[in-house]
Amino acid sequence: MNGRPAAVPDAVLARAEAAYLGLALGDALGATVEFMTPREIVHRFAHQGGVHRELIGGGWLRLRPGQVTDDTTMALALGASILSNQGRVEPLACAQAFDAWMRAKPVDIGNTVRRNLIRFRATGESAAPASEHDAGNGAAMRVLPVALATFGRPEAAVRAACRAQAHVTHHNALSDAACEFLVLAVQDFLRGDSLRQVLRQRIAPLLLEQPALAFRQRARRENPSGWIVETMQAVLQALVDGDGFENCLVDVVNRGGDADTTGAIAGMLAGALYGREALPARWLKVLDPAIREACAAQARRLVAS
Ligand code: MN
Ligand code: MN
Numbered sequence: 001m002n003g004r005p006a007a008v009p010d011a012v013l014a015r016a017e018a019a020y021l022g023l024a025l026g027d028a029l030g031a032t033v034e035f036m037t038p039r040e041i042v043h044r045f046a047h048q049g050g051v052h053r054e055l056i057g058g059g060w061l062r063l064r065p066g067q068v069t070d071d072t073t074m075a076l077a078l079g080a081s082i083l084s085n086q087g088r089v090e091p092l093a094c095a096q097a098f099d100a101w102m103r104a105k106p107v108d109i110g111n112t113v114r115r116n117l118i119r120f121r122a123t124g125e126s127a128a129p130a131s132e133h134d135a136g137n138g139a140a141m142r143v144l145p146v147a148l149a150t151f152g153r154p155e156a157a158v159r160a161a162c163r164a165q166a167h168v169t170h171h172n173a174l175s176d177a178a179c180e181f182l183v184l185a186v187q188d189f190l191r192g193d194s195l196r197q198v199l200r201q202r203i204a205p206l207l208l209e210q211p212a213l214a215f216r217q218r219a220r221r222e223n224p225s226g227w228i229v230e231t232m233q234a235v236l237q238a239l240v241d242g243d244g245f246e247n248c249l250v251d252v253v254n255r256g257g258d259a260d261t262t263g264a265i266a267g268m269l270a271g272a273l274y275g276r277e278a279l280p281a282r283w284l285k286v287l288d289p290a291i292r293e294a295c296a297a298q299a300r301r302l303v304a305s
Contacts, residue, residue, distance in 0.1 A: 008151075008304050014276045015190050016148050020075075020299035022245065022271020023144055023264045024291050025055070025283050027071045030253040030263025032059045038222045038256050053250045055286040059260075061107055066286040070108045071141040071264035072295070077101040078165055079145035079298045087149050087305035089161035091126035095168045110138040110226065116169040127167040135174045137231040139166035141261045143179045144268045147186040148302035158183060174210060178228045181206045182265065189272035190303070195240070198273075203236065216240070224257040231258060235266045245270045245278040 033041050033052050042050035057065040081097035082089055095117075102109060102117050116128040128134065146165055150158045162179045185202045193201075207214055215221065215233040224234040234255050242248035252266040253259040271279065284292065 016303040018271035018276040020295040022267035026263030026267025030259035074142040095126035139170035147183040245274040
């Protein structure tokens with residue numbers, strides 16, 4: 001719809017699927033070590049060289065191997081809402097979808113998400129008031145369906161769709177910049193752009209607009225918090241310095257901290273960049289089958305919507 005060609009190339013569909021599966025894999029991998037420090041991770045995984053690299057579940061949420069958390073299930077709720085709205089990203093539909101998601105008692109939920117969904121229930125206002133404090137990573141972690149649904153649309157429309165979904169819970173300039181960057185970078189990768197191109201055309205302008213996100217000259221970002229700045233620094237360091245999908249995800253989650261979310265965000269970018277063939281088969285085998293099917297199906301439907 002909206003004037004896009006009816007047939008999306010198979011290569012684009014495959015990369016879209018890889019981005020969505022990458023999000024879920026990064027979430028499931030990272031959740032095991034969420035809120036741990038890098039030192040604790042090295043100690044805990046001493047039997048395998050001090051590195052966490054398998055989908056074994058556990059963590060503070062006591063997950064089953066391959067089980068995902070709010071990062072993936074909020075994305076799936078958003079994607080389903082976009083699909084039932086003919087590919088449009090509308091604030092009220094997003095707010096209703098997230099509200100229904102919260103009612104279904106998710107395994108975990110961020111504080112800013114919970115507070116602003118309770119506000120939505122009370123006021124019926126889909127957009128949260130602008131807040132300097134709501135610079136958490138909760139809007140960015142679930143933004144992937146917007147990248148897929150708006151693929152091929154003008155950049156201004158893509159950015160507006162990002163804000164429509166984000167502002168339900170996070171109405172903040174840093175969060176907006178990260179959400180819009182992630183969506184546009186995923187779309188670049190879907191088109192086949194290289195990491196070098198994305199560095200030049202997306203990452204460099206992002207750092208000019210938001211110097212707080214600078215990540216190259218600073219020390220390795222370990223123990224990243226849920227603040228979008230620390231989250232993005234860890235993700236971008238792992239993406240730019242990493243080599244391949246598995247390497248990038250293992251790097252970012254072993255930094256600990258908000259590891260399911262850095263894993264999810266790195267997973268969507270690295271999935272779109274490295275493609276379907278790069279996803280480790282041993283991880284896909286363990287990933288919750290219902291989630292795996294839902295991500296793959298939604299990816300293809302969203303990008304064709
Ligand atoms: Mn989570
Ligand atoms: Mn998290």
